[in-house]
Amino acid sequence: MIWIYVTMAGMIEAYLKKINQGLADLLTDVNRRYGLSRISPQLARYSKEFVLRKGKRIRPLLFVFGYEGYTCRPTADIRGLFTSAASIELLHDFMLIHDDVIDKSALRRGKPTLHKLFDQKIRLADHAKIGPELAIVAGDILFAVAIEALLAIRENPERKELALRKLVATAAHTGAGEFIDVVFGHQRLEDLTEKDVFLTYTLKTAKFTVECPLVMGALLAGAKRQEIGRLSSLGIAAGQAFQLYDDFLDLFASQKIIGKPVLSDLVEAKKTLMVIKAYR
Amino acid sequence: MIWIYVTMAGMIEAYLKKINQGLADLLTDVNRRYGLSRISPQLARYSKEFVLRKGKRIRPLLFVFGYEGYTCRPTADIRGLFTSAASIELLHDFMLIHDDVIDKSALRRGKPTLHKLFDQKIRLADHAKIGPELAIVAGDILFAVAIEALLAIRENPERKELALRKLVATAAHTGAGEFIDVVFGHQRLEDLTEKDVFLTYTLKTAKFTVECPLVMGALLAGAKRQEIGRLSSLGIAAGQAFQLYDDFLDLFASQKIIGKPVLSDLVEAKKTLMVIKAYR
Numbered sequence: 001m002i003w004i005y006v007t008m009a010g011m012i013e014a015y016l017k018k019i020n021q022g023l024a025d026l027l028t029d030v031n032r033r034y035g036l037s038r039i040s041p042q043l044a045r046y047s048k049e050f051v052l053r054k055g056k057r058i059r060p061l062l063f064v065f066g067y068e069g070y071t072c073r074p075t076a077d078i079r080g081l082f083t084s085a086a087s088i089e090l091l092h093d094f095m096l097i098h099d100d101v102i103d104k105s106a107l108r109r110g111k112p113t114l115h116k117l118f119d120q121k122i123r124l125a126d127h128a129k130i131g132p133e134l135a136i137v138a139g140d141i142l143f144a145v146a147i148e149a150l151l152a153i154r155e156n157p158e159r160k161e162l163a164l165r166k167l168v169a170t171a172a173h174t175g176a177g178e179f180i181d182v183v184f185g186h187q188r189l190e191d192l193t194e195k196d197v198f199l200t201y202t203l204k205t206a207k208f209t210v211e212c213p214l215v216m217g218a219l220l221a222g223a224k225r226q227e228i229g230r231l232s233s234l235g236i237a238a239g240q241a242f243q244l245y246d247d248f249l250d251l252f253a254s255q256k257i258i259g260k261p262v263l264s265d266l267v268e269a270k271k272t273l274m275v276i277k278a279y280r
Numbered sequence: 281m282i283w284i285y286v287t288m289a290g291m292i293e294a295y296l297k298k299i300n301q302g303l304a305d306l307l308t309d310v311n312r313r314y315g316l317s318r319i320s321p322q323l324a325r326y327s328k329e330f331v332l333r334k335g336k337r338i339r340p341l342l343f344v345f346g347y348e349g350y351t352c353r354p355t356a357d358i359r360g361l362f363t364s365a366a367s368i369e370l371l372h373d374f375m376l377i378h379d380d381v382i383d384k385s386a387l388r389r390g391k392p393t394l395h396k397l398f399d400q401k402i403r404l405a406d407h408a409k410i411g412p413e414l415a416i417v418a419g420d421i422l423f424a425v426a427i428e429a430l431l432a433i434r435e436n437p438e439r440k441e442l443a444l445r446k447l448v449a450t451a452a453h454t455g456a457g458e459f460i461d462v463v464f465g466h467q468r469l470e471d472l473t474e475k476d477v478f479l480t481y482t483l484k485t486a487k488f489t490v491e492c493p494l495v496m497g498a499l500l501a502g503a504k505r506q507e508i509g510r511l512s513s514l515g516i517a518a519g520q521a522f523q524l525y526d527d528f529l530d531l532f533a534s535q536k537i538i539g540k541p542v543l544s545d546l547v548e549a550k551k552t553l554m555v556i557k558a559y560r
Binding site: 030034035036039040043094095098101102122124125126128130133134136137138140141143144145147148151157158160161164165168169171172173175176177178179180182183186187188191199203 | 310314315316319320375378382402405406410413414416417418420421424427428431437438440441444445448449451455457458459460466467471479483
C-alpha cells in the first residue's frame with residue numbers, strides 16, 4: 001500500500017515536471033512563431049511569467065490521467081500529450097486573468113495580478129492606468145493559445161475534434177457560470193436559491209476543474225460513448241464534492257491545513273451554499 | 281460586363297442570406313445545446329441580439345469566396361459551409377464587445393454596445409453598473425462559440441485542423457495588434473513611428489479582415505501550400521490598402537459617400553498613418 005502511494009507520488013511528480021516543461025516550451029514557441037515578442041515584448045514576457053507561476057496543475061494532471069485510463073498505447077510514446085494537457089491550464093489562466101479584472105483583485109498566486117503587473121511595468125506618456133484593458137486582451141490571446149495547444153497531440157484527428165468540442169463547450173459553460181455568479185454577487189441573499197448557487201458550483205468548478213479534463217483525455221484516447229458518459233457523471237459529482245469540501249474547510253479548518261487564511265469566503269461575502277443554508 | 285456585375289451582386293445577396301441564417305441557427309442551437317437560455321436568459325438573448333445586428337459580413341463572405349476559389353466540389357453540396365463561415369464573424373463580434381469595453385463606447389452598429397445593453401436590461405438589488413464585467417464574459421463565450429462554429433463544415437479533418445490553426449493564430453495576432461494600439465493611444469505622437477502604426481494596420485485589419493478569411497476558406501478547400509502563400513500575400517496587401525483608403529476617405533470624402541460623419545478619426549484623436557506623416 002505504501003509502495004503504491006510512493007509510486008503514485010513519484011509519477012505525479014514526474015508528470016508535473018513534464019506539464020510545466022510543456023507550458024514553458026509552448027509559450028516560448030508561440031511567442032516566437034506568432035512574433036509576439038517582437039510585436040510587444042511586455043505582452044509576451046508578462047503573460048509567460050503569469051502562466052509559469054507555481055500552481056497545482058490539477059486540471060492538466062486529470063487530463064493525462066483521463067488519457068492514460070483509456071488508451072492502449074504507452075503514455076511515453078504519445079508525442080505532444082503534455083502540451084495538449086497544458087491547454088486546460090492555459091484556459092484556466094485566461095479565465096483567472098479576466099476574473100481578476102472583473103473582481104479588481106491585486107494578487108494571484110502570491111504575486112501581482114496580470115493587470116497590476118502591466119500597470120507597474122508599462123510606462124506611458126500620460127501615466128494612465130490601463131492594466132485592466134491590456135489584461136482583457138492578454139487573456140483573449142491565451143484563450144487562442146490554449147486552443148492551439150490542444151492540437152499538439154499526435155492522435156487521430158476525429159478524436160482531437162471531439163476533445164476540442166468538449167473544451168469549447170466547457171469554456172462556454174464556465175463563462176455562463178461566471179456570468180450568473182457576477183450577477184448573484186449584486187443580488188440579495190433572500191433572492192437566491194440553493195439551486196442557483198449549486199448551479200455555479202457545477203458550471204465553474206465541477207465541469208471545468210474535474211469533468212472536462214478527465215473527459216477530454218478519455219475522448220483523445222478513444223473511450224467509448226458509454227464510458228465517457230460514466231466518466232462525466234463521476235467527474236461532475238467529484239467536482240461538486242470538492243467545492244462543498246472547500247467551502248467547509250474555509251469555515252472549519254485551520255490556516256495550517258488549507259495554506260491560506262480561514263473564513264476568507266465570509267470576509268469576501270461570498271454567497272456559498274452554507275451561507276445560504278445558514279441564512280434560511 | 282453588366283451581366284457579370286448583376287450575377288455577382290445576386291450571388292453575394294444569396295450568400296449574405298445564408299450567412300445570416302447560419303448565424304441565427306447556430307446561436308439558437310448553442311443556446312439550447314449548452315443550456316445558456318436556461319442558465320441566464322439575458323446572456324443568451326442579448327448576445328444573440330448583438331450578433332444578429334445588421335453588419336457587412338465581409339469576413340464570412342471572403343471565407344466562402346476563399347473556399348469556392350479552390351474547391352472542386354459545388355458549394356451548394358458542402359454541408360455546414362455557411363455555419364463555418366459564421367465563425368470569423370463571431371470572432372469579430374467577440375473582439376468588438378471587448379474593444380467596446382476597453383474604449384468605453386456606448387454605440388455599436390447603431391444600437392447600445394453589449395455592456396450598455398446589460399446595464400439597461402439587468403436589474404440588480406444594489407443598482408451596480410456591472411455591464412462591462414458581464415460583457416467581458418459574454419465576449420469570451422462567443423469566442424468559444426466561434427471555434428465550435430468552424431468545426432461545422434463537412435470536410436476532411438486535417439483541413440479543418442489547418443483552418444482552425446489559422447483562426448487562432450489570427451485571433452492572437454489581432455489581440456497583439458489591439459494590445460499595442462491601446463498602448464500607442466497613451467503615448468506621444470513623436471514617440472511613434474510609421475512602422476508602429478503600419479504594424480497595427482497589418483495585425484488588426486489586413487490579417488484579420490482580409491487574409492485570414494480567404495486563407496481559411498482555401499485551406500478547407502485543400503489549396504496547395506504555394507497557393508496559400510500567394511493568397512496570404514494578396515490578402516495582406518489588399519487589407520493594408522483597404523485600411524489606408526479608409527483613413528483617406530475619413531479625411532477627404534463626404535458623409536454621403538462613407539455613410540458616417542467625416543473627420544471622425546481626427547475627432548477621436550486616432551493616430552493614423554496620415555496623422556503621423558502630417559506631423560512629421
